[in-house]
Each structure stands twice: as structure tokens, then as C-alpha cells.
Amino acid sequence: MLLNDFFNKAKLCLSCPLVSTALMTMPFMSPVYAQSVSFEGERIQVTVPYKEGGGTDTWGRFFGPYFTQALPGEPIVMIKNIPGGGSTKGANQFARQAKDDGLDVLASSASTHYTYLLHDRRVRYDYHEWSPVLASPTGGVVYVSKDVGVANAQEFVDKLDTLSFKYASQGATSIDLVPLLAFDLLGADVQAVFGMKGRGAGRLAFERGEVNLDSQTSSAYLKKVAPLVEEGKAIPLFSFGVIDDEGRIQRDPNFPDLPHFGEVYAMAKGDTTTSQGFQVWRSFFIAGFVAQKVFFLPKSTPEKIKQAWRESMSKLITQPEFQARAEDVLGNYAPLTGVKADAAVESILSLDDTSKAWVTSWLKEKYNTRL
Known part of the structure; x- marks a missing residue:
């Protein structure tokens, strides 16, 4: 049973309170018409707060060309590696400088999650200020x-x-x-x-x-x-x-x-x-692994732009060509979009105080x- 199934069964609520709480408290999202959004002629920058060659870099670079294909207007996608501080340097810079026009995206990973959850003094970012558009479980x-x-x-x-x-x-x-x-x-x-x-x-x-x-x-x-x-x-x-x-x-x-x-x-x-x-x-x-890697936009990004991203990602992960390549490159872990991505991130933020x-x-x- 894959990690994606972690979100699919009602009986999970009895055994995994982190995720069940997230699912039960998920706000209702009214439809937003994103058809008017286009990134034609634009350049999207994906901040990867890790050095080239690691798992998050591999993941981000794999998705980059698919962002171009999936997003309206087929924008150019650039990967920017900002390693340092256990990923806090790049995440802090994203928190300070990212614009909310849909062109700045953060590729977060478990290290970025943990330093935040454990109140590492280097952290200057807040997950509550970001909105997920796609999350990847992994092993x-x-x-x-x-x-x-x-x-x-x-x-x-x-x-x-x-x-x-x-x-x-x-x-x-x-x-x-x-x-x-x-x-x-x-x-x-x-x-x-x-x-x-x-x-x-x-x-x-x-x-x-x-x-x-x-x-x-x-x-x-x-x-x-x-x-x-x-x-x-x-x-x-x-x-x-x-x-x-x-x-x-x-x-x-x-x-x-x-x-x-x-x-x-x-x-x-x-x-x-x-x-x-x-x-x-x-x-x-x-x-760290149910939503081990997450693409985030600033939460202040206009809703129609966030919805354009979410709709594009939801369509992308159903494409057979993408699924075949993703399994070959990333393993057999179905990406999470929409409310599943929201629930996965909420499960991270709900880590119990005892742990x-x-x-x-x-x-x-x-x-x-x-x-």
C-alpha cells in the first residue's frame, strides 16, 4: 500500500490523528476560475535550498520541464540552488524576497520541515505563510x-x-x-x-x-x-x-x-x-516523508493564480507519460495535489508536542x- 493511500481510507482516522485532523479541519474551497491566468513569456524561479545533485535537486529538476508543459502560457522554468544552514539559508531568502505573482516557488523538503518544527534559531520562515501546490511522498x-x-x-x-x-x-x-x-x-x-x-x-x-x-x-x-x-x-x-x-x-x-x-x-x-x-x-x-517534498507559493499569491497552479498540477499527475517517467525517476509514489497536498502539509504542522x-x-x- 503506497503512501498516497494514507489519505484514502476513512478508517485511517482511528490510527493516524496527524493526518485525520488535517482532513477533518480542511477549509472548504469555493471554485475559482483560473482560465484568465497565463504565464506566457514569463520565467518561473524554483528555489531549491540544497546543493545540486541531492534528492530535492533531482526532484525539482525533474518537475521543471513539466511545469513548463502544464502551466498556462508555457513559462520558462529556472532552478536556483541556495544551499546552506541545513536548507534554512534558501528558505529564509525565499521568505524575504519571493514575490506573490506565481513566478516564485520554493522546493521544500524534510530538512526544511524539521528545522522549522524544532524551532531552530536559524529559521526565519513560517509555513503558515506558504501555500502548497504539489507534495511528493517518498521513502x-x-x-x-x-x-x-x-x-x-x-x-x-x-x-x-x-x-x-x-x-x-x-x-x-x-x-x-x-x-x-x-x-x-x-x-x-x-x-x-x-x-x-x-x-x-x-x-x-x-x-x-x-x-x-x-x-x-x-x-x-x-x-x-x-x-x-x-x-x-x-x-x-x-x-x-x-x-x-x-x-x-x-x-x-x-x-x-x-x-x-x-x-x-x-x-x-x-x-x-x-x-x-x-x-x-x-x-x-x-x-518528513508523507509529504517529504513540497512546492510552495507565498500564501499572499492571488487566489486565481494559486488555483491555476493547483489545477495544472492536478492535471499533470494524471498524464500517462508523466506517470511513467515519475515512477522511473522518483519511484512509485503518487504526488499529492489539491486537498491531499493541503492535508499532508497540515500533518507536518500538527506534529505532536510529546515527539x-x-x-x-x-x-x-x-x-x-x-x-
């Missing part, structure tokens, strides 16, 4: 160097007491929160090497042999890491999984032969339901991170 995969000497997740768990790892990270409050917390819950001896400009930089450090453990979101894994696996240089261990319509973690259909993190945790520690740490991990996994407090304490104790 992720953890893999190790062949030199580690393990062939699968079970061997990884069995040898944890004798192994040590280095992991190139962009920061403990970035998207790396999910893998770093996973490693700690398993009891793995992992030295985080901070300062990476994005997950793409982490992957390059892995390829250079500077670290021996890495994780990538599905799009970057499929495009950049799968060839390393085929060459025998990287060994996939587990995926983060997907959420089914019951709110349970299941195997990612893009990687059906890999156990999800819940299975690996059970191998190492036993029942996941009794572990507060695992439940907190699950909360941040949902917040935030638990992670804040963990970050301070584990990495001396003071938010």
Missing part, C-alpha cells in the same frame, strides 16, 4: 560500503557489537534526524560527520570512501546509488518503509526485497509497540544540539 534506503563485510540487514544487526560507522550528515535536525535516530535506536556505533551541504554531498563522501554508511531518499537512491549496488560497491540494508491505510509501516513497494526499519528494529530490540523511541521515530518519519520534546532531549544528549 528512503540505508546502505553500507561493501568493505563493512555484511550482506544484509540481519548480518548488520548480528554484527552491530563489532562494527563502527561514519555517516556524512548535513545536521542532526535535518532529514538526517530519521536515519540518525534509527541508528541510535538500533544501538549502532555511528560517528556523524556534520557539515554536508545536502544528502548528495553525503553520497559523494560515501563514494570517495570517507564514510561507510549512508542513506538517500528514494529518488536519489534509484538514480545515483542503484548503479553502485549493481557494481557491488554498496550493500542496501533496509528502507524506511511506507505507511499503509491502517497507519502501519509496511515494506516500500519500490524495494520489496528490503526489510523496513520496523522489521530491523524488531530484529535488534524486539516489539516496536513498547518502545517510545520507535514511536517518536515513526512520528518524525511521517512528518518534539523527546527528540529535543535526545538531540541535546546525543549531539549537544541546542535549538
Whole structure:
């Protein structure tokens, strides 16, 4: 069951309050006629607050040509990378400078979400001031160097007491929160090497042999890491999984032969339901991966322009050619538009205070991170 199905079943309301609350409180949107909107002769700038080559950059550049095709007037689309500060530099700049004419778009990702949710002092942006036009669920995969000497997740768990790892990270409050917390819950001896400009930089450090453990979101894994696996240089261990319509973690259909993190945790520690740490991990996994990447317009953008974007994106994702290429490049995760995109973003903003407090304490104790 794919992440998109997370929004499709009424019984989900009983098991996933983050999303059910969002769906139940979604405001009614009256029809807005967007036919008069045209971007002919215009240039749309997509701000990607990450370095070239990472998952968000791959995602943004994949969608760029489709924006040209789908939006009225077929505008030129330019990608502008502004890395730094765990994505806060680019997001802050967008918050300060973006115009509300439909020509400025932010490509946000989990790192941008987490720094906001955890009240990182570098954050000068507010998600309540932005309106989503398309969100992409995703998954992720953890893999190790062949030199580690393990062939699968079970061997990884069995040898944890004798192994040590280095992991190139962009920061403990970035998207790396999910893998770093996973490693700690398993009891793995992992030295985080901070300062990476994005997950793409982490992957390059892995390829250079500077670290021996890495994780990538599905799009970057499929495009950049799968060839390393085929060459025998990287060994996939587990995926983060997907959420089914019951709110349970299941195997990612893009990687059906890999156990999800819940299975690996059970191998190492036993029942996941009794572990507060695992439940907190699950909360941040949902917040960071159910709507892992989101295209935003400033909320002050005129409604007819926002609606033109939303209608264009809703039509785009139904096109067979787009669907075929998206599955090949980004994985089998259906993009979310309209009220589903709104609900996904609302689920991020509704992350429970207990999980935030638990992670804040963990970050301070584990990495001396003071938010």
C-alpha cells in the first residue's frame, strides 16, 4: 500500500490523528476560475535550498520541464540552488524576497520541515505563510560500503557489537534526524560527520570512501546509488518503509526485497509497540516523508493564480507519460495535489508536542544540539 493511500481510507482516522485532523479541519474551497491566468513569456524561479545533485535537486529538476508543459502560457522554468544552514539559508531568502505573482516557488523538503518544527534559531520562515501546490511522498534506503563485510540487514544487526560507522550528515535536525535516530535506536556505533551541504554531498563522501554508511531518499537512491549496488560497491540494508491505510509501516513497494526499519528494529530490540523511541521515530518519519517534498507559493499569491497552479498540477499527475517517467525517476509514489497536498502539509504542522520534546532531549544528549 503506497503512501498516497494514507489519505484514502476513512478508517485511517482511528490510527493516524496527524493526518485525520488535517482532513477533518480542511477549509472548504469555493471554485475559482483560473482560465484568465497565463504565464506566457514569463520565467518561473524554483528555489531549491540544497546543493545540486541531492534528492530535492533531482526532484525539482525533474518537475521543471513539466511545469513548463502544464502551466498556462508555457513559462520558462529556472532552478536556483541556495544551499546552506541545513536548507534554512534558501528558505529564509525565499521568505524575504519571493514575490506573490506565481513566478516564485520554493522546493521544500524534510530538512526544511524539521528545522522549522524544532524551532531552530536559524529559521526565519513560517509555513503558515506558504501555500502548497504539489507534495511528493517518498521513502528512503540505508546502505553500507561493501568493505563493512555484511550482506544484509540481519548480518548488520548480528554484527552491530563489532562494527563502527561514519555517516556524512548535513545536521542532526535535518532529514538526517530519521536515519540518525534509527541508528541510535538500533544501538549502532555511528560517528556523524556534520557539515554536508545536502544528502548528495553525503553520497559523494560515501563514494570517495570517507564514510561507510549512508542513506538517500528514494529518488536519489534509484538514480545515483542503484548503479553502485549493481557494481557491488554498496550493500542496501533496509528502507524506511511506507505507511499503509491502517497507519502501519509496511515494506516500500519500490524495494520489496528490503526489510523496513520496523522489521530491523524488531530484529535488534524486539516489539516496536513498547518502545517510545520507535514511536517518536515513526512520528518524525511521517512528518518528513508523507509529504517529504513540497512546492510552495507565498500564501499572499492571488487566489486565481494559486488555483491555476493547483489545477495544472492536478492535471499533470494524471498524464500517462508523466506517470511513467515519475515512477522511473522518483519511484512509485503518487504526488499529492489539491486537498491531499493541503492535508499532508497540515500533518507536518500538527506534529505532536510529546515527539518534539523527546527528540529535543535526545538531540541535546546525543549531539549537544541546542535549538
